[in-house]
Amino acid sequence: MTSPKIPAASASTGLLIILLCAMGAGPLFNYGVSVSSALIIEQLGITAGQIGFIVTVVFAAAAVSSIWLGNLADKISVRRQMVLIFLGTALALAVAAFAESYWLLLVAAVLAGPAQSISNPTTNRVIMRAVPLEKRTGWIGVKQSGVQASQLFSGLFFPAVALALGWTGAALGGALVCILLWLVSLKYVPSSAQLARRHEAAPEPEPAEVTVDTGKISTVESKESLPTVVYFFAAIAMLSGMGMQATNVYLPLFAVQELDFSLVLGGAAAAASGIIGVVSRIAWSRRMQAGAEPSRLLMLISGGALLGVLAFLGAALWQQPALVWTGAALHGITVFGANVVINAGLLRVVPAHKIGAASGLNSMGMYTGFALGPLIMGLLQDMTHSFMAGWLFVGLSYLLCGAVTIALYRRTLRKENRS
Structure with a gap:
């Protein structure tokens, strides 16, 4: 069934750009x-592991707040959520700018976490409420x-400005x-009344009456429970x-310390991943829009990400x-697509009134991984004074990711065989 047309103001190009910026502001x-880690290490006299811990604190704060903020995203206006995203990040950066000690950087990291954790619930909610069904993926x-x-902007902006004006x-x-982005968002983000009018004009089907398809995973969900696939x-x-x-976190420092x-140039390596990642995420979304099965795409992503790790190991060895x-390119092509596939999959299985909660649960998992990754790699680098053990850890995380994806794929086949 074709969705009713939505006024251009509800699903405009300007709104899409603001949603893109909302996802990019927190990071x-x-x-x-x-990308400024070598400069910060020299300025504050800290170690590579302590740099990793800063990012760990960011994502720990994001993980802890994600469930609550995900539920909050279903209740407060989108414009208020944009305040949390854009001005929350601005506050964190302002505190970090004047940090003369490592501890103040950690305070800034705590402030940065919630601004990131609400970005997925907020943007997913806007898409479900203001965008026609056929355009959502x-x-x-x-x-x-x-x-x-x-990542692209940061890789080019922060090192260049830091060399001229310092970290501050x-x-x-x-x-x-x-x-500035928050001020622009005031023009394009719909008000609560506008979103309500859109929902009345094109209401979502009741979840208890609709069979939802995730690739080949078909389930009928109640209003209260989240589909198993969400977990x-x-x-x-x-x-x-x-x-x-x-x-x-560690690609720029790896390039500076291990390969001179x-x-x-270290920031440019991170920026290269960002450039490729922008294109690849759109490409992965098109595969999902064409009806691809999420588990199959995620298996491809896991395998390709492993090849990227091998490239980094080879760079260090030889x-x-x-x-x-090469590793930066593979990183951008593959693992950056995981969140696209997952978020598009969530929109297939979760009713509109639960998308904030489901996105919050997914964000908790994602930010837990984001917190652990830099922490473990930084500790391994401090203990071994080499990035080799860290890259092996990254490879192991992708192997485990592939194993869970295979389990999801087998679950898909079982459901297909029973249907």
């Missing part, structure tokens, strides 16, 4: 710290690519960007997130800078 703090791909757009100037510049997605998000965020890249770029 500005993490990426800024990561495409919008998911574009808005999820905001994280990689943020770079962090304040990032805060100013967030404030599979949360586990996959955690395991893929461990490897993805460990790589995001400059600070700017001192081949070209393999750093």
Whole structure:
């Protein structure tokens, strides 16, 4: 059945761009710290492991707050949620800008976490309420690519500004960007009344009456429970997130310390992943929009991410800078797509009134992985004074992710055989 047309103001290009920016605003703090890590280490006299712990605190705060904020996203206006995202990140960056001690950076990290954890519930809710059904998966791909757009921006912006104005100037510049984006969002984000009118014009089917298809996984869900596949997605998000965020945080420092890249060139390696990640996330979303089965795509993602880890190991073993770029490209092509597949899958199985809660559960898994990945890799680097053990850990996280994905795929086959 074709969805009723929605006024252009509800699902405009401007709104799509704001959703992309909302996904990219929160990670500005993490990426800024990561690509400026060599400078911050020298300025504060801290270790690589302590840099990883900063990002761990960000994502621990995000994981702890994700369930509550996910439920909150179903209750408060989207415009209020944009305040939490954009101005929350701006506050974290402003605090970090004047951090003269490691502990103040950790305070900034705590502030940055909630701004990131609410971004998925907020943007998913807007898409379900303001975007026609046939366009939602495409919008998911574009808005999820905001994280990689943020990585691209950070890789180019923070090292260049930090070299000219120091970390303080770079962090304040990032805060100013967030404030400007929030002001622009006021024009494009629908009010609660506008979203309510859209929902009345094109209401979602009652979940108890509709059979929902996730690839070949068909279930009829009650109003109260979340589909079992949501918990599979949360586990996959955690395991893929461990490897993805460990790589995001330590790729620039790895390139600088192990292969003698400059600070700017190390940031460019992270930016390269971001450029490719933007394109790949849109490509993965198109596969989902074409009806691809999530578990099959996630198996491809896990296998490709393992190849990227092998490239980084080869770069360290044979001192081949070209393999750093190869690994960065594979990183962008593969694991960045996991969240697109998962979030598009959530929209298939979760009713509109529960999307915030389901997104919050998924975010808890993802941010738990994001917290553990940099922490473990940083500890391994501090203990061994090498990135080799860290890359092996990243490879193990992708192997486990692949194992859970295979379990989901087998569950899919069993349901198909019974139907």
